Amino acid sequence: MIQKMWYQGHPLQWMLLPLTFLFWLVSGIRRLLFRSGIKKQHSVNAFVIVVGNISVGGNGKTPVVLALTEHLTSLGLNVGILSRGYGATSPYYPREVTASDPASEVGDEPRLLSIRSGVPVVVDPVRSRGATFLVDEHHCDVIVCDDGLQHYALARDMELVVMDGRKAGNGWLLPMGPLREGVWRLKTVDAIIHNTKSTRLDALQRVPPEFTMSLVPCNFRNVCSPEITCSANAFSHPHAFAGIGDPERFFSQLRSMGISLSSCQSFDDHHHFSHTDIPDGEVIMTEKDAVKVHEFAHDNCWYLPVDAKLAESFYQLLHERLARAGYFKKG
Template sequence: MSKLTTAWYQGAYWVWLLSPLTLLFWMLSSLRRWAYRRGIFASSKPDAFIIVVGNISVGGNGKTPVVIALTKWFQQQKLRVGVLSRGYGGSATTFPHSVSRTDAASVVGDEPKLIAQRTGAPVVIDPKRTRGATSLKNLHKCDVIICDDGLQHYALQRDIELVVMDDRGVGNGKLLPMGPLREGKWRLNTIDAIIHNVQTEGEQAALERVSVPQYAMKLQGYQCVRVTDQHTVSIDAFRQQHDGFTAIAGIGAPARFFNYLAQLKLSAAKTISFNDHHKFEKADLPQGVVLMTEKDAVKVEALGHEQCWYLPIEASLPEEFYQQIEKTLPQSILNLRSQNGI
């Protein structure tokens, strides 16, 4: 897959050999959207405010930090908020499944496990999004449900659609498998907002010919945490104590993590990339000091040695973004917030 991914973002001409498959993909996806619009395929939602955080391209763009930030914001508003995920990479077979503290990432998926740990909010995994959302409403009494990914899961109706994009943009602008897009660029004009995952100061965070609001998001790390006992040290202290460590990342864009470490002046002697949602084994973890993403850390809790560390990341979004979310809330949700003292 890496060779194909490289071709998408470097403009390789040989991807045109895949055009018959792209045409088939376009026909099937267009027919599917038409069927949902016409009511041939059923769609529904529970009595809750539904936010979908997704993207139009394959690969990690930074959705999970946005989901965590939104979840914490709704918790601050004293609203009952839950998170819905497919549970990709997990081995669970019974759905809907509510993520518990004792669930291993190998069972529920790395992202649901991470979100549950970071927020304390109820997290349900279910490949059938409508069923999972209903569980969050009925079992966990959630007033707000944030769907991690699922922009193309039209069976679940939604109130807000947010798309997260990184500096790779839309690549060559072509649909799968000629390019990285699940839906055409036209889709960006039908959503509620675009969130740009920017890495450097002054980086432009806007797409031309897009009519919806666009916001820049910064991902920031403040400390390093030891996997085995959750002991924390400042980034400055880690830098002074552990020069020449190994950095590993099993996420959609490992280079983004490695580049961020460089921005923090954390000098890795070696970097190791794994596929997104990689299932770690002990042999994957080098000896000596290892620094990884938090998404990887939830998968190596039982495997990591005493020199395994991770860097938690927080998404920083502008106040204007949350103001837009607040303006979209229905009166019923505002009334609940008022009843809870906000």
């Protein structure tokens, strides 16, 4: 209901206006405290890149974090990934994530990032503390933050916003709309990366550089035995489910690959799965969901890894910012 209201509109949304005003007031005071210096930002001896958004829900940040990490590593930089660890129940922080850690303790996205990236991944709700850990323990040159655009306590060198086709929804702040900060915030970031074909933001008169990314599917992998792979034509009429910000984007991608789906089941982002959520027979899910269900999935469950492909012009912008900060020599 709330998602439909945010993106399709409903008269009942006006009942939430008082709560939205309170959210605006509290968040505005918090920003003012940091801007005035009353609340201090913590800086670390590393180049900090925040990959975030102004709305709630997933929209493709994780593939961007992985693409950035791979590219930065190829430049010879020592890279670490920092995450709040949404939904994590770790008994201690900062916590370095390993592939064997349960997603319930470290979060689904951090576990995925640890498996895929090959670099240190740390979760800590106090991001400044986690960033300090990455610098002190792993001597990271660059820290890529998965989310955290509104976590002003950690100073950053570059802010990237990822947006999908839902853009800013109805344009209202929480809970009346999906926004953590107003659309005005986009004017202050270093770049906007669109997880959609459109790169136009009509709501802004002036925008930072905008880039389009595409999600390139890899071979499907078995959830129980990831070393087993198959292609799209191996499926007959599988069931599909997704617990991400925009499940329909995943289902559409599967159909575009020529897969005829027998059913589609959407779950909330960061849904806590149980074995009853998994149907019998062929099942396809996202990689993010696979890290949460691998312990109880059956042997005919498959996931689709995707890689983010970013424009060369985006990497040129990244190189310029790194060079300006003394972390990279162009040419």
